[in-house]
Amino acid sequence: MNLAEQPDSLSAVAIDNPLQPTQRTRPTLLCLSHLRWGFVYQRPQHVMSRLARDYDVIFFEEPVFEDLAEDRAKPRLDHSQPAPGIEVIVPRLAHGLSEEQIAEAQRQLLDEMLLARGDAELLLWYLTPMSLAFTDHLKGNVTIFDCMDELSAFRGAPVRLVDMERELMARADVVFTGGYSLWEVKQRQHDNAHPVPSSVDIAHFAAARDGLADPVDQADIAHPRMGFFGVIDERFDIELVEKLATLRPDWQIVLIGPVVKIDPATLPQLPNIHYLGGKSYDELPAYLAGWDVALMPFAINESTRFISPTKTPEYLAGGCPVVSTPIHDVIRGYGQSGAVTIADTAGAFVAAIDAALGLKGSAEFLQSADAALDGMSWDTTSRFMKEQIECLR
Structure with missing residues (x-):
């Protein structure tokens, strides 16, 4: 299960047959992003493309709002696969929804999608704390906050962003920062924060x-x-x-x-x-x-x-x-x-x-x-991030 209602105990089969071979599925890495995959090819695309060698990556973007005909007004998800192992998901919602309706629509769409995927282990990767509005019920085996920038300092930043980031920092198992200056701040807020400056191909x-x-x-x-x-x-x-x-x-x-x-x-x-x-x-x-x-x-x-x-x-x-x-x-x-x-x-x-x-x-x-x-590469950067995740699984 990917949602909060996970079983409290192991199955009898797993206990009685500890050596029985099982077919393990790849973990699902759900990347919650405020950036579009096709906007500018940068850190998220480099890292996710490499992590997709070991995880099934779902890159969940912010919604697109449309003037929809009545027969198409139901929220839906657009799917695309821009790279091997990467599935980009874009919610399509009708104009005029309140913040609460937007969050609830995304929550339902995401839950349905995850349930359809079965019992794959879930890893939660946040690029923005604002995604907590519709994912705070999810229980990932590992929760990662890739804090690339101080988003609250950007023009047009949501008023709630600071509070949402505080909540995400409390939930996160590991925090990566986009550079050393940002790490100097975040490491005082989380005891498992790592400076991970952007690299280069x-x-x-x-x-x-x-x-x-x-x-x-x-x-x-x-x-x-x-x-x-x-x-x-x-x-x-x-x-x-x-x-x-x-x-x-x-x-x-x-x-x-x-x-x-x-x-x-x-x-x-x-x-x-x-x-x-x-x-x-x-x-x-x-x-x-x-x-x-x-x-x-x-x-x-x-x-x-x-x-x-x-x-x-x-x-x-x-x-x-x-x-x-x-x-x-x-x-x-x-x-x-x-x-x-x-x-x-x-x-x-x-x-x-x-x-x-x-x-x-x-x-x-x-x-x-x-x-x-010397020594810089996205392969090295992604390998370090994966090592931190694997230590927590």
Whole structure:
């Protein structure tokens, strides 16, 4: 059973025949996510794809609300399989439901789905505490909280999030954090918390070192080129990017990624700033190959206080020097690497980029980049997480 009504004792068969061979099913790992699988390929996708080698992963997303005809108004689940062992589930609900109705609809849909799967062992993996609204009755053999970010500091965070996180921390058997700064806070709230900074698929991004053909929408952009890929949201320092473009109009700034939670009209529109939109994970190395310097122009505010950007090692794996604002985990992990320069003002950013131009491809820079990446891989990260889970099963 996956739900609260689990049997209190072992069956007689299990007791009387301890050596009888049994057909063991793979555990079900239910990942409760506020992020869409198909939005940006990042930590959840890397980790879940690897854990799917040993567990049946259900990636349960937030609901989609629709104007449904009366004959289709009943809540339902959409299913897809984007990768081996991964089943993505999206609740489809009608517009106009209250918070309580939304939670109850998801609870019923989820319970029906889990009951249909039979008696597979259940592991609960939370990416957001808000999922407790419809899963607080579930009894997983192991409960994991992968606290990638301080979500309460993000724009538009639900008022209840802090209380929900406190409840989840009390329920969790193990807590992983997205970086060391966040771990320093969470380890005071949970005695089995581990810093698990985001890693990198080195082979994937190392293809950029081989001089890939420029994508069509980047090919006509002049050099020198500075580039950024990632989500453009309240963590992105819009003013810094505008100052860079204004101070050095001969530099071309390429920005790749979806614009989220900020008004696109607030983004600077200058001839040397190029917005290329979102790209797939597979496309990123080709864009990175055409940059001279990679940028991490994060604002310094509450939403970036604990971040550990995945793009740092991805840029370095692609052989591109990096200039970043003073994000704590970037300074801690890469500040002394010789491959990443930290700059805290527009003027310092310009000076750092000037110094970085020409480094790309040099033996000295590549040696520094590779030393910074030594031992990093999503395989290693996922293996560590799995080991912590297996110790608790």
